[in-house]
Amino acid sequence: MNKTEKGFTLFELLVSMSIVAILTAVATLSFGAAQKKGRDAKIVDDLGRISAAAEQYYSLSNFRYPGPTGVWGVGSTWATSTGQIVLEYFPANPKGVGYTVSSIVAGNSSYCVCGRLDNPSGNSSNSGCTFVGVGGTGDYYCVKNQQ
Numbered sequence: 001m002n003k004t005e006k007g008f009t010l011f012e013l014l015v016s017m018s019i020v021a022i023l024t025a026v027a028t029l030s031f032g033a034a035q036k037k038g039r040d041a042k043i044v045d046d047l048g049r050i051s052a053a054a055e056q057y058y059s060l061s062n063f064r065y066p067g068p069t070g071v072w073g074v075g076s077t078w079a080t081s082t083g084q085i086v087l088e089y090f091p092a093n094p095k096g097v098g099y100t101v102s103s104i105v106a107g108n109s110s111y112c113v114c115g116r117l118d119n120p121s122g123n124s125s126n127s128g129c130t131f132v133g134v135g136g137t138g139d140y141y142c143v144k145n146q147q
Helices: 010-060
Strands: 085-087 100-102 112-116 140-144
Touching (some): 010 085, 010 112
Antiparallel strands (some): 112 140
16 A cells, blocks of 8 residues: 655654643743742842942942941932942842832931842841841841941
8 A cells, every 4th residue: 555645743742742732831831930030139239239339339439338328229329429330220029019128217327228139048038137147047138337
């Protein structure tokens, strides 16, 4: 018997479509996890830059941190009384919300800034500005004054 018809059987098409669907599902899940890790990395980097700028401001401004709370908002610039710019702009959280800024004590002698993480690990705490150090568990990555 000589077969002259060419094409795929229904079974072959179903198997192909199943493989494509499985690969699409795996790729989508991996992409979502990569986005979360990227957002968390940006939060940690931003808060590190904020902390470094706050410490530089402290050393250049008679041992006071930036204040009042308004200068700790997205887009604000930190400049010393001599006009030296320490932080060109306060970064925006990649989640579209501001960073949690609290504990700016009267006299601007201390601060604490936190960002909520998607995948908490390492330096994190269970609530905003409860700084527990490396190895803690929780939803926030926090930085606080070093002085």
